[in-house]
Amino acid sequence: MDSLISDMSTSKSGGISCKDQNRRITWEGCSVLLDINDGDRVLFARLTAGSKIKIGNKNCSLQPLIGCPFGSSFQVEDGKEGPVLSRVLQSTKGNSLQITEESRDNRMLVDNNSAQSLTGEDIDEMRRKGASGDEIVKALIANSATFEKKTAFSQEKYLLKKQKKYAPRVLLRRPFARSICEAYYKKHAERIGFLRVDTLSLLLSLANVSAYSDVLLVDMLDGIVTGAVAERLGGTGYVCNTYCGVTPYPINIVQMFNFNDDISPRIVHSSVAELHSYENGTSPPNDQLEDASTIRSQQNEQILSPSGQNADSMEENEDGNMEIMTDVAASTKVDKGTKAGRKAPVEAIKLWKENGFSSLIIAAPNLDPWGIVKEVLPLLSYSASFAIYHQYLQPLATCMNTLQAEKLAIGLQISEPWLREYQVLPSRTHPHMQMSATGGYILSGTRISGGDQTQTM
Amino acid sequence: MFPFDSSKKLSFSRYISDGDLLIVYERHDNMKAVKVSESGVLQNRFGVFKHSDWIGKPFGSKVFSNKGGFVYLLAPTAELWTLVLSHRTQILYIADISFIVMYLEIVPGCLVLESGTGSGSLTTSLARAIAPSGHVYTFDFHEQRAASAREDFERTGLSNLVTVGVRDIQGVGFPDEFLGRADSVFLDLPQPWLAIPSASKMLKQDGVLCSFSPCIEQAQKSCETLRSDFTDVRTFEVLLHTYEVREGNLRSWQDNDGGSMSLKSCKKRQRSTKGLENASSLTIMARRNGESRGHTGYLTFARLKCTL
Numbered sequence: 001m002d003s004l005i006s007d008m009s010t011s012k013s014g015g016i017s018c019k020d021q022n023r024r025i026t027w028e029g030c031s032v033l034l035d036i037n038d039g040d041r042v043l044f045a046r047l048t049a050g051s052k053i054k055i056g057n058k059n060c061s062l063q064p065l066i067g068c069p070f071g072s073s074f075q076v077e078d079g080k081e082g083p084v085l086s087r088v089l090q091s092t093k094g095n096s097l098q099i100t101e102e103s104r105d106n107r108m109l110v111d112n113n114s115a116q117s118l119t120g121e122d123i124d125e126m127r128r129k130g131a132s133g134d135e136i137v138k139a140l141i142a143n144s145a146t147f148e149k150k151t152a153f154s155q156e157k158y159l160l161k162k163q164k165k166y167a168p169r170v171l172l173r174r175p176f177a178r179s180i181c182e183a184y185y186k187k188h189a190e191r192i193g194f195l196r197v198d199t200l201s202l203l204l205s206l207a208n209v210s211a212y213s214d215v216l217l218v219d220m221l222d223g224i225v226t227g228a229v230a231e232r233l234g235g236t237g238y239v240c241n242t243y244c245g246v247t248p249y250p251i252n253i254v255q256m257f258n259f260n261d262d263i264s265p266r267i268v269h270s271s272v273a274e275l276h277s278y279e280n281g282t283s284p285p286n287d288q289l290e291d292a293s294t295i296r297s298q299q300n301e302q303i304l305s306p307s308g309q310n311a312d313s314m315e316e317n318e319d320g321n322m323e324i325m326t327d328v329a330a331s332t333k334v335d336k337g338t339k340a341g342r343k344a345p346v347e348a349i350k351l352w353k354e355n356g357f358s359s360l361i362i363a364a365p366n367l368d369p370w371g372i373v374k375e376v377l378p379l380l381s382y383s384a385s386f387a388i389y390h391q392y393l394q395p396l397a398t399c400m401n402t403l404q405a406e407k408l409a410i411g412l413q414i415s416e417p418w419l420r421e422y423q424v425l426p427s428r429t430h431p432h433m434q435m436s437a438t439g440g441y442i443l444s445g446t447r448i449s450g451g452d453q454t455q456t457m
Numbered sequence: 458m459f460p461f462d463s464s465k466k467l468s469f470s471r472y473i474s475d476g477d478l479l480i481v482y483e484r485h486d487n488m489k490a491v492k493v494s495e496s497g498v499l500q501n502r503f504g505v506f507k508h509s510d511w512i513g514k515p516f517g518s519k520v521f522s523n524k525g526g527f528v529y530l531l532a533p534t535a536e537l538w539t540l541v542l543s544h545r546t547q548i549l550y551i552a553d554i555s556f557i558v559m560y561l562e563i564v565p566g567c568l569v570l571e572s573g574t575g576s577g578s579l580t581t582s583l584a585r586a587i588a589p590s591g592h593v594y595t596f597d598f599h600e601q602r603a604a605s606a607r608e609d610f611e612r613t614g615l616s617n618l619v620t621v622g623v624r625d626i627q628g629v630g631f632p633d634e635f636l637g638r639a640d641s642v643f644l645d646l647p648q649p650w651l652a653i654p655s656a657s658k659m660l661k662q663d664g665v666l667c668s669f670s671p672c673i674e675q676a677q678k679s680c681e682t683l684r685s686d687f688t689d690v691r692t693f694e695v696l697l698h699t700y701e702v703r704e705g706n707l708r709s710w711q712d713n714d715g716g717s718m719s720l721k722s723c724k725k726r727q728r729s730t731k732g733l734e735n736a737s738s739l740t741i742m743a744r745r746n747g748e749s750r751g752h753t754g755y756l757t758f759a760r761l762k763c764t765l
């Protein structure tokens with residue numbers, strides 16, 4: 001068993017290997033989340049010498065981002081050979097404007113277009129002469145008749161608005177379960193079954209995901225849960241995705257995590273028939289095994305070239321959406337070191353059969369939870385925790401009722417997470433005007449040893 | 458407590474043995490941590506349970522008392538521990554804890570600083586998240602509380618992942634040995650703004666800080682202090698609503714000739730004895746539990762600015 005594990009973790013085939021999952025400096029080939037203008041636009045990209053992004057009407061190479069710390073910001077500047085992204089160092093002296101209690105008010109403000117004396121032509125002219133975005137913003141402020149009369153709060157708002165337009169910022173974020181889930185939830189919630197980040201965090205806790213866990217998963221949310229679990233396992237244990245039939249569910253999102261060669265091989269899949277087939281020491285019929293391995297290669301194909309599914313649908317318009325850079329696909333092909341989503345090794349399947357999985361998470365938005373639970377619950381060890389996500393309450397209520405009646409689990413609970421963000425500013429603290437009204441529901445519990453127990457007293 | 462030991466991977470023992478810590482489950486709102494010993498007994502309203510009867514059974518078993526009453530024996534988890542630990546202070550619960558661990562971007566191998574330790578409810582989940590190779594250094598200025606927490610981590614098998622220090626973090630900050638080494642810092646202190654300058658020196662660039670405060674004025678002061686060295690300052694409130702589910706018999710209006718107004722609850726086993734005409738009106742219904750926590754605290758997160 002030990003040898004099985006070390007075999008898997010040493011089976012590297014070139015590619016970039018980063019030992020530390022928790023790297024804080026980018027490297028060539030790493031996946032990054034680019035946050036443009038405070039979340040107005042979010043995109044995933046892989047940093048290669050050739051990769052480019054378009055900001056406004058300018059094409060910029062991502063090369064300058066390689067070797068920079070996550071968390072750093074960039075601005076578009078005019079270089080000799082066209083626009084370049086250059087690093088903006090953050091000052092440690094607070095915001096450009098001091099936020100204090102306000103004495104001014106807006107009674108003097110008149111809303112007409114005469115407040116700004118700089119015209120569009122003036123700005124174009126400045127641009128031609130090579131003025132930077134920051135300089136344009138400064139000029140706009142200097143030529144605004146009303147800026148001084150504005151409250152500090154609206155001054156800041158004005159400044160931010162102009163900055164976004166004339167001097168857009170690119171923030172380099174680490175692709176972690178948190179940032180990836182938030183980015184999807186904000187821009188393409190339907191792709192991750194409307195799974196909010198706090199709900200995802202609860203799934204991981206309620207299922208007791210921890211190092212050396214063997215987590216059984218039904219992830220139909222394109223791999224967001226798979227990635228989050230693998231991140232928590234940090235190269236120990238296994239995440240085993242199971243499915244009914246012959247085709248594993250796609251887990252494209254896993255690519256956006258920077259999983260190293262310790263973590264990726266821990267992400268495996270196995271059909272529910274296979275997981276059951278070693279029951280009583282019997283092996284699955286041969287043809288079944290072969291079937292499964294053909295799927296595996298198809299599956300890999302699919303992962304390696306998401307152009308069909310991903311790039312097309314992900315790449316979107318200028319008006320602020322999430323995109324996946326086409327070259328994510330290209331560079332993943334090069335980076336053969338990362339192999340997530342292989343077939344579960346037979347030895348592992350046998351051990352799971354003997355010992356049971358230690359956790360179960362189900363996230364299958366369009367399926368009846370009980371239909372899945374009745375198949376996979378017996379694969380868990382006694383005392384193992386499980387957590388089932390659903391967007392709707394009723395299917396979980398029905399499932400809970402059945403679990404209770406059949407006495408298969410205890411500690412059954414349906415929870416609904418609630419999350420509210422606040423604006424916290426001197427004398428202006430209040431909840432955000434918009435909040436997400438639903439983060440879905442989770443049914444959780446603990447599997448218990450079943451009816452085979454008789455009273456011995 | 459958890460199968461963190463690498464020798465136990467894939468085949469951790471799920472059979473109860475002498476010396477194990479387990480959670481005795483009576484009901485969802487009645488649980489207790491027990492250390493198994495050959496000669497031990499557990500006594501509760503169901504009668505007397507002999508530990509020796511438990512040894513060799515799998516975790517998750519139902520065991521009976523001398524009077525035929527029963528309980529379940531569960532392997533401890535961080536969530537169960539939070540429900541059974543002895544409250545020496547106010548503690549954090551699962552909704553806040555889960556969100557904190559994810560938002561602090563804690564993964565195996567991280568170095569995490571925490572103050573105050575309190576009853577160690579959060580610490581237990583932090584330890585689970587950094588295992589097997591990271592470490593949590595947690596500080597409380599209350600000598601006895603720190604000692605009790607240390608004993609608990611010994612009991613739950615987390616002592617090689619957690620170090621408890623006695624220190625006034627608001628007064629003197631975190632120890633210099635952690636300068637620039639922390640991946641994340643968590644504060645649950647009465648005046649967190651006093652500890653923030655030190656926390657910012659301990660964090661790696663882009664590292665995340667979280668401060669938990671019950672009152673908005675505390676969050677407000679923290680946010681003001683955070684704005685000089687941090688970006689991405691965000692404040693949240695997290696809660697959990699729980700639901701009760703039952704199968705009820707909703708009679709049709711036509712069949713109801715006044716009289717009883719109450720909703721008839723119907724258990725599964727009664728179903729077969731009911732007439733067919735009634736079975737059609739059996740409905741599974743869910744509603745929010747009446748009693749629910751309305752507020753725990755404000756969680757303020759911030760990210761250390763990158764200045765290098």
Ligand SMILES: C[S@@+](CC[C@H](N)C(=O)[O-])C[C@H]1O[C@@H](n2cnc3c(N)ncnc32)[C@H](O)[C@@H]1O
Nearest residue numbers: 548549573575576577578579597598625626627
């Ligand atoms: C509410 S409790 C923390 C509870 C903890 N988060 C939990 O989940 O169990 C707050 C703790 O902070 C400690 N504390 C207060 N002021 C402190 C200081 N200046 N330095 C260190 N610890 C302090 C208290 O002794 C108390 O144990």
